[in-house]
Amino acid sequence: xxxxxxxxxxxxxxxxxxxxxxxxxxxxxxxxxxxxxxxxxxxxxxxxxxxxxxxxxxxxxxxxxxxxxxxxxxxxxxxxxxxxxxxxxx
Amino acid sequence: xxxxxxxxxxxxxxxxxxxxxxxxxxxxxxxxxxxxxxxxxxxxxxxxxxxxxxxxxxxxxxxxxxxxxxxxxxxxxxxxxxxxxxxxxxxxxxxxxxxxxxxxxxxxxxxxxxxxxxxxxxxxxxxxxxxxxxxxxxxxxxxxxxxxxxxxxxxxxxxxxxxxxxxxxxxxxxxxxxxxxxxxxxxxxxxxxxxxxxxxxxxxxxxxxxxxxxxxxxxxxxxxxxxxxxxxxxxxxxxxxxxxxxxxxxxxxxxxxxxxxxxxxxxxxxxxxxxxxxxxxxxxxxxxxxxxxxxxxxxxxxxxxxxxxxxxxxxxxxxxxxxxxxxxxxxxxxxxxxxxxxxxxxxxxxxxxxxxxxxxxxxxxxxxxxxxxxxxxxxxxxxxxxxxxxxxxxxxxxxxxxxxxxxxxxxxxxxxxxxxxx
Numbered sequence: 001x002x003x004x005x006x007x008x009x010x011x012x013x014x015x016x017x018x019x020x021x022x023x024x025x026x027x028x029x030x031x032x033x034x035x036x037x038x039x040x041x042x043x044x045x046x047x048x049x050x051x052x053x054x055x056x057x058x059x060x061x062x063x064x065x066x067x068x069x070x071x072x073x074x075x076x077x078x079x080x081x082x083x084x085x086x087x088x089x090x
Numbered sequence: 091x092x093x094x095x096x097x098x099x100x101x102x103x104x105x106x107x108x109x110x111x112x113x114x115x116x117x118x119x120x121x122x123x124x125x126x127x128x129x130x131x132x133x134x135x136x137x138x139x140x141x142x143x144x145x146x147x148x149x150x151x152x153x154x155x156x157x158x159x160x161x162x163x164x165x166x167x168x169x170x171x172x173x174x175x176x177x178x179x180x181x182x183x184x185x186x187x188x189x190x191x192x193x194x195x196x197x198x199x200x201x202x203x204x205x206x207x208x209x210x211x212x213x214x215x216x217x218x219x220x221x222x223x224x225x226x227x228x229x230x231x232x233x234x235x236x237x238x239x240x241x242x243x244x245x246x247x248x249x250x251x252x253x254x255x256x257x258x259x260x261x262x263x264x265x266x267x268x269x270x271x272x273x274x275x276x277x278x279x280x281x282x283x284x285x286x287x288x289x290x291x292x293x294x295x296x297x298x299x300x301x302x303x304x305x306x307x308x309x310x311x312x313x314x315x316x317x318x319x320x321x322x323x324x325x326x327x328x329x330x331x332x333x334x335x336x337x338x339x340x341x342x343x344x345x346x347x348x349x350x351x352x353x354x355x356x357x358x359x360x361x362x363x364x365x366x367x368x369x370x371x372x373x374x375x376x377x378x379x380x381x382x383x384x385x386x387x388x389x390x391x392x393x394x395x396x397x398x399x400x401x402x403x404x405x406x407x408x409x410x411x412x413x414x415x416x417x418x419x420x421x422x423x424x425x426x427x428x429x430x431x432x433x434x435x436x437x438x439x440x441x442x443x444x445x446x447x448x449x450x451x452x453x454x455x456x457x458x459x460x461x462x463x464x465x466x467x468x469x470x471x472x473x474x475x476x477x478x479x480x481x482x483x484x485x486x487x488x489x490x491x492x493x494x495x496x497x498x499x500x501x502x503x504x505x506x507x508x509x510x511x512x
Contacts, residue, residue: 015473021171021214024214028175028307030218
């Protein structure tokens, strides 16, 4: 039985190529998603568990999303205005 | 039957059983079988150590490894992904058009890529677009596995069993095109139509597809263009290899070296991507079949074939097609091709092309009949499971069996007409 389990997990490993290809397709067609490592500051180590729970905290994700939009708008203001001009023309 | 001969038959059957039941990885099962075959052969003096060493066809291994390297480089360049992205864009969000186009793309891509790589690529494309458009991915997955299996039948390099048959029979790349391509094209249409008919109720209407540029996802366009050029050279040389006096394995290995030179990818990464499991399975099975051949079992089988069919070519080709077709629904098509190749040689046919074509069709077409018939169907089910979708084995078998039956029936008719047997 354990041999069968080993063999099935061996076949699962062969699906790694599938995951890689899926990521590439998502990048091309779907909405791009980035994953960034966030570290808990040394002085807040006592909040370790609360920090880890942020991964699934919807409020936190929304705030990060808004912060990301603000940053992109500030950082790439000229690109955005150029895009809006072109969109207006077409 | 002598003790040695019956031992070889037992080893052969046990190996097939181990492979079919997935008790061991297929490479390990074949290597265990090889070990026992060599032991029996040497103990009973059926062959010497040096004779056993010559069982492995290094030309075939060269052709296989060379082709795998060229295709891996082309795959990494994003060429096949670009084709899949254009296919999705051309469908314009219409799930029915997308279904038909993905069927054709699956078969076309599988003419070059290994079946497993082609399936994973198309499955990834199908999952992505299904998630975005909220389509049911099951019809696309089933269709992709059936069509990938079919597409591999088309060329000398499309599947390992084709390489085995092609090298043994001395069939060139252009012979495959001449004898098999007309039938293949009709089979593509017939199978696509059957799958469409089966899955039409599950295919939803049209939805707006997000705008995207297929070229945007390509990191290194120069590498992609070079890979495309190399692939054209590879196909050109394969088409002309007989007139140029170049053996196919030399073309494959030569192009593999060029591919490694242009890819700028760490070669060890490319080598890791080679399907070593298939190569070791093939290596092991050479010894098992070698034992059967030396013990005279395959000659006996050839005589049985002639007795059974009365030596008539119509019955012989038909029997060969259906037996190899049914066998490949249960056991690996590589094992089927390796077993029947020496049998056809022993038949001593004046015009063996009908028999070779029957074996090509038979050994390939059975590979997607049931969920466990081949690596393609197992992978499609694995990917579907990973995505959280379920498909009953009965539903998969219904589609697989129906399309396999239609394909074998049409291939039979084609062989009888094409080779003037009627």
